[in-house]
Amino acid sequence: MRVGMFLNYAGGFREAADEVAELEQAGVDLIVVPEAYSFDAVSQLGFLAARTSTITLASGILQLYTRTPTLTAMTAAGLDYVSGGRFELGIGASGPQVIEGFHGVRYDAPLGRTRELVEICRMTWRREPVIHDGAKYRIPLPAGEGTGLGKPLKLINHPVRERIPITIASLGPKSVAQTAEIADGWLPMFFHPERAADVWGDALAAGAAKRSSELAPLDVFANPALAVTDHPEAVLPLVKPQIALYVGGMGARGKNFYNDLIASYGFEAAAAKVQDLYLEGRKEEAIAAVPDELARAISLIGPASEVAERVAAFRAAGVTTLAVTPLAGTAAERVALMSALRSIVG
Numbered sequence: 001m002r003v004g005m006f007l008n009y010a011g012g013f014r015e016a017a018d019e020v021a022e023l024e025q026a027g028v029d030l031i032v033v034p035e036a037y038s039f040d041a042v043s044q045l046g047f048l049a050a051r052t053s054t055i056t057l058a059s060g061i062l063q064l065y066t067r068t069p070t071l072t073a074m075t076a077a078g079l080d081y082v083s084g085g086r087f088e089l090g091i092g093a094s095g096p097q098v099i100e101g102f103h104g105v106r107y108d109a110p111l112g113r114t115r116e117l118v119e120i121c122r123m124t125w126r127r128e129p130v131i132h133d134g135a136k137y138r139i140p141l142p143a144g145e146g147t148g149l150g151k152p153l154k155l156i157n158h159p160v161r162e163r164i165p166i167t168i169a170s171l172g173p174k175s176v177a178q179t180a181e182i183a184d185g186w187l188p189m190f191f192h193p194e195r196a197a198d199v200w201g202d203a204l205a206a207g208a209a210k211r212s213s214e215l216a217p218l219d220v221f222a223n224p225a226l227a228v229t230d231h232p233e234a235v236l237p238l239v240k241p242q243i244a245l246y247v248g249g250m251g252a253r254g255k256n257f258y259n260d261l262i263a264s265y266g267f268e269a270a271a272a273k274v275q276d277l278y279l280e281g282r283k284e285e286a287i288a289a290v291p292d293e294l295a296r297a298i299s300l301i302g303p304a305s306e307v308a309e310r311v312a313a314f315r316a317a318g319v320t321t322l323a324v325t326p327l328a329g330t331a332a333e334r335v336a337l338m339s340a341l342r343s344i345v346g
Contacts, residue, residue: 001315003342004030004323005334006060006223013044017051019331024055026339032060032090032323037102042075049083057083060187060323061092061169065105069117069137073124077159085160090187091117092169095251111178112136118166118182125162129154167221171257173203180207185219185321189258190243190298193222193310193317195265219320224310225299226324228340232302238327239299240290247271248278248286267294300324300341308344 005028009016020031031048035041041059048057057079062072072091079087093099093110100107116134124130129152132139140150167185170176179186180203188200208218227235246258253275262271270291277286300307300322314322322345326337 001319001345002029002321003338003345004028004032004321005338006032006034006323006325009044013047015331017048019334020048020055021051022335023338024052026335027342028055028338030056030058030321030323032058034060035062037098042079045079046082049079056086056088058088058167059090061090063092063094063099064110064113064117065099065107066103069120070124070130070139072117073121074155076121076164077125077155077157080160080164088165088167090167090169095257096255097251109136111174114168115178115182121166122163124155125159125164127154127158167219171261176200176203177207180204180218181210183218184215185221187221189223190261191222191319192265192297193313194297196317199264220318221321221323222314222319223323223325225301225327226337226341227301227327228304228307228337229301230303235301235327236292236295239295240287243290243295244274244278244283244287248274253279262294267291270294304340304344311344
């Protein structure tokens with residue numbers, strides 16, 4: 001099981017880069033750089049590549065809609081090059097609120113776009129002339145849709161690797177099945193070890209049945225909050241604002257993937273209540289409505305012995321990469337937490 005961490009650079013990116021160098025020395029395997037509607041992840045990853053030497057660097061996630069598939073491939077190849085073969089491409093569809101609300105691009109066909117993007121990336125990394133005739137991407141652009149001057153081109157540079165790992169963030173049954181079929185890794189959100197198989201088991205099995213023998217077994221990520229503490233009751237409230245934000249505010253009624261997920265875990269009433277309160281602007285009440293049972297189940301919070309038990313539960317549920325969010329106020333505390341987790345995981 002790999003030990004990784006989602007990077008928070010709210011306190012300054014240069015400071016975060018210094019911290020990553022310390023995490024590398026502490027034995028952390030992976031750093032995931034987020035990209036929502038903040039600074040882009042690519043520039044941050046390039047900076048980290050120059051400041052580190054062994055740790056794996058991943059995007060978490062580059063969304064599908066605003067970069068062409070070939071630009072995504074070029075970007076991944078470039079990051080793999082400057083990091084010496086240490087980059088993993090994390091991609092995902094994001095959601096309509098961000099894609100249409102922030103980028104002004106229509107949110108459509110996430111499944112089809114994901115499959116085509118993966119095909120085009122791998123074609124590009126093999127340095128084949130990029131020729132693709134799909135439902136969403138046609139390369140080169142046909143004469144009737146452009147000048148007619150486009151011709152098949154291949155990447156000028158030789159990538160460090162022609163198979164850069166691709167991790168897909170997905171939640172719904174169809175998208176999870178497709179991820180299990182075509183991706184190197186799967187990044188769900190709010191992973192509940194005891195209920196994951198009930199929610200995703202059939203989809204994962206369906207995708208695995210179609211999986212190419214050229215692909216290694218699927219790398220399954222989980223992103224629990226982490227706090228090794230003898231007073232979990234004091235820390236547990238810290239994870240609830242994020243749960244409330246996603247379950248309550250990341251989408252509209254009837255179109256919120258995270259709300260649907262939490263409901264499928266058996267928390268239908270709580271998910272509905274959190275969403276109602278959040279959309280009514282009663283955010284503090286929405287946060288308070290997040291059940292303790294849910295917050296504990298999807299986190300690693302408690303004494304070392306309890307955290308070890310939860311790590312074992314995640315491992316038993318098929319998780320191969322723990323990309324955690326440490327609950328600590330300083331870099332030194334985060335490094336200590338990650339070092340403790342490294343010791344617990346082994």
